[in-house]
Amino acid sequence: MKIHFIAIGGSAMHNLALALAHKGYSITGSDDVIFEPSKGRLEAQGLLPAVFGWFPEKLNNDLDAVVLGMHAKADNPELLKAQELGLKIYSYPEFLYEQSKHKTRVVIGGSHGKTTITSMILHVLNYNDIDVDYMVGAQLEGFERMVHLTEDNDFIVLEGDEYLSSPIDRRPKFHLYQPNIALLSGIAWDHINVFPTYANYVEQFQIFVDCIVRGGSITYNEEDLEVAKVVESSENAIRKFPYNTPDHKVVDGVTFLETPEGDMPVEIFGKHNLNNLAGAKWICQQMGVDEAEFYEAIASFKGASKRMEKIAEGQDKIAYKDFAHSPSKVKATTNAVKEQYPNRRLVACLELHTYSSLNAEFLQEYKGALDAADVAMVFYSPKAVKIKQLDEVTSNQIADAFQRDDVQVFTDPNSFQDQLFATDFDNTALLLMSSGNYGGLNFEKVKEYFS
Structure with missing residues (x-):
């Protein structure tokens, strides 16, 4: 497939471009400015635009699709040319769904903790040699990219962001994934430029829960009263699994997690991170990892980049x-x-x-x-x-x-x-x-x- 990226330099966009190139797709892209590390990573794979700027002549009928990033504006010259040619235009989350519609989609949502929980899940799966597709919002130790896509893997793990999908698609990203397995970590008002009232913001999470496919599941932080209210009031025909912060103690600057096998030291700390760990455990168990395997793997998790x-x-x-x-x-x-x-x-x-x-x-x-x-x-x-x-x-x-x-x-x-x-x-x-x-x-x- 031939795919063109409008605003290829974004953190998420360039990782998707790298993932598709790794998958064997033919990738081109444009942007008006690209900073490190995106610039160096694109250049290393031969995907860095030769000249920065917008060039409508890059758009032609040979393209199978265009992926539109949030950095672009609605009047972007390349976007206008793509629309004129009638090309298929995807937002970032739309394209991820297109790549995963025949897989079991695991989506991690919430105002906070979603990157850490997604990272924990991927760390545990990787430790146990379970291959999955994924998209996560931080660079992880032991992972080459923040996006990985294949034809063969059964699962895809997606960090579900509530921000807008593209300049011409004002839906929150996580409304587009249609999860089979979902998690909701917390709700705390954010992005007020898009969601001007708290009620409007909470509504996006209600829609997210209702987007879970029939017969799917929602794992949710019952300690967050707004999360509990949203999940428990949903009439969607899904299974609901609450979780809370596990018992733990801190001794001489080291956090010990209480497990069936006894107290276990972990690299992470803080009530919120241990709460994230509990949610990750539930998801991993739904993906075939038993409790003992989870604890063995999570003991070595040090956190996502820029997260504690x-x-x-x-x-x-x-x-x-x-x-x-x-x-x-x-x-x-x-x-x-x-x-x-x-x-x-x-x-x-x-x-x-x-x-x-x-x-x-x-x-x-x-x-x-x-x-x-x-x-x-x-x-x-x-x-x-x-x-x-x-x-x-x-x-x-x-x-x-x-x-x-x-x-x-x-x-x-x-x-x-x-x-x-x-x-x-x-x-x-x-x-x-x-x-x-x-x-x-x-x-x-x-x-x-x-x-």
């Missing part, structure tokens, strides 16, 4: 970075680090980077999110606020939102870095939470301070 990722450790100090940016994720991650290292000072740094987190009204959702930290630092870029065409956000508004008189707010990346590197890190746990990079934080320098 240990970046440096010294004798009495440790540093983590995490993708957390929404209020619920920030609170869970901060609490987890404090619970793991109760006798160390916790310095928690958060970058407000997304559309939602920079919205003056949504800021109130962060109340108490950094309470577990001994030192709380928040960075945001006023320039980013302008680019997103949002109302101005002041440092005082941010301090008020977190309900901490001592929160330190920075708008200049140099000032933030100066303050960070002037900090005494003895007997300290440092937590860096962001979906960005704090305006160019030197993470290598952070490692030096903790070595």
Whole structure:
């Protein structure tokens, strides 16, 4: 098949392009800008566009399909040419469904935890030599790509994102997968630029549960009251399997999970991650992995990239970075680090980077999110606020939102870095939470301070 990608450079899009090339498809693509690591990975496989930009002449009737990425606009010249030629145009999730409609589709949904749960499942399956197709939103140790597609595998494991499918398809991605086996980890309002009310946001998860094929199953976090309400009120003819946080304890900075075979040390920590583990176990068991096999495999799971990722450790100090940016994720991650290292000072740094987190009204959702930290630092870029065409956000508004008189707010990346590197890190746990990079934080320098 000949497939053309409009906006090939995106994190998800370039991984799909690589997966299809590995499968033997003929791939072309365009984009106006491509950053690392997408650029290098595409170039290594001969898929990097020779020139950046949009070129309608790349579209012709020899193409079997076009895959349209979210980075493109509805008036993209290549999209308009594809529409003019009557070519088959897929959004990213539509194409994944097309590739998996004859497989058993396992879809992991939720406002938080879905990348980690998907990663846990793939780690366990890989450990037990069970081959599956997959799509996950982070680079995993031992996996070449974030997307893998075959003709032969019976299962496909998909991370189910609730964000929009494409510029011309405003449906959430996870509405398109029609899962046979699904999981719902949690519901906490996000993406307010698309879902302006909490009720509208929750509705997307109701639709997700109702999209599960008849006779399928939903595994759900019963500790999340909104999740329980959504799942238990659904009239879809599916099986419902609740899960909750397993019993565990922390001894000298090591988390032990209670299992039928006794206490087992695990690499991950935090109540939210152990809750994720419980959900992953249920899914793996539905895919043919027994409980003992699951525990043996999960003991070596260290986490997905940028999810509670240990970046440096010294004798009495440790540093983590995490993708957390929404209020619920920030609170869970901060609490987890404090619970793991109760006798160390916790310095928690958060970058407000997304559309939602920079919205003056949504800021109130962060109340108490950094309470577990001994030192709380928040960075945001006023320039980013302008680019997103949002109302101005002041440092005082941010301090008020977190309900901490001592929160330190920075708008200049140099000032933030100066303050960070002037900090005494003895007997300290440092937590860096962001979906960005704090305006160019030197993470290598952070490692030096903790070595």
